[in-house]
Amino acid sequence: MKNRVLTALLIAVLALPALAQTSSAPSADQSQNQAQAQSTTSQPAAVTTESATGKPLQPPAREGFWGRVNPWARKKYVQRQVDPIRDRNNELDELTAANSKMIKDVDARSQQGIQLASAKANEADQHAIDAGNRAQAAQQTANQANTRLSSVEQVVGNLDQYKATNQTEIRFRPGQSVLSKNAKAALDELATPLKSQRGYIIEVQGFSSGRGQTAIAASQKMADSVVRYLVLNREIPVYRIYVVGMGNAPVSLDDAKTAKRTSGGRVEISLLKNDLDQLSANSSPAAAPQQ
Secondary structure, rough: OOOHHHHHHHHHHHHHEEEEEEHHHHHHHHHHHHHHHHHHHHHHOOOOOOOOOOOOOOOOOHHHHHHHHHHHHHHHHHHHHHHHHHHHHHHHHHHHHHHHHHHHHHHHHHHHHHHHHHHHHHHHHHHHHHHHHHHHHHHHEEEEEHHHHHHHHHHHHOOOOOOEEEEEEEEEEOOOOOOOOOHHHHHHHHHHHHHHHOEEEEEEEEEEEOHOOOOHHHHHHHHHHHEEEEHHHHHOHHHEEEEEEEEEOEEEOOOOOEEOOOOEEEEEEEEEEOHHHHHHHHHHHHHHHHO
8 A cells, every 4th residue: 555655656746847848848839939930020021032041940859758758858958949940040140131231232333323424424514515615616706707708798899999088189380390399298198108008099190281282291291200209209009000191171170060171280199999908907807816
């Protein structure tokens, strides 16, 4: 009887750790399931099956009745259950770090591409501005050339149109053709500004009293003396001087609107100009910027 009681007590003592092990086993399984759920929910969307192993957690090994009953096997059991979860967390951390690095690399390349595109756009804008300035300068040059062309056409059309700008009259004593001091001074005043001018002619008309060929010869002689002085003393080209001996031809007076014959000897010198000087003045400013 006593042996049976001792045996029952021994079985009861040995059964108590087994009951505790079995009661704690579900809680460990629950903690394992919660850890798996957290790992699956916390896994980022960037993790792909190519970098993850996808290896499932191993089910708990069967240790038998005495492995579960043994109280000194609990720590190893928990460690075996926790190690796969820890490995999975470490793998997820590595994948997250790799994805973060890839995102940073992509962002850096994107920023570099944006900066390069912005620099190219600014350079294109500068080229467009330079092209616009050159086009504006070309348009301005074309307008100036068109204006000059119009002026040249007008001047060329008026080359044979001479206008009287200055007139001088030289008086001679009857029967003489020698120039007096006053006559020379008047001719000097007329011819001095002509050294640097172009597009002019000098018209010399001689008038003399009398009749017929005698008056014409006398008027021609007085006009020749004026021409001789202009050519020899004032260096006026001969081809710019036109001489006419009018004799005693009637001279029209603008005030009286009637013709009047001359008395005595005289020579009328008229300076005629066209627009050639105006053409030279317009072309010189345009030629200056080209130098």
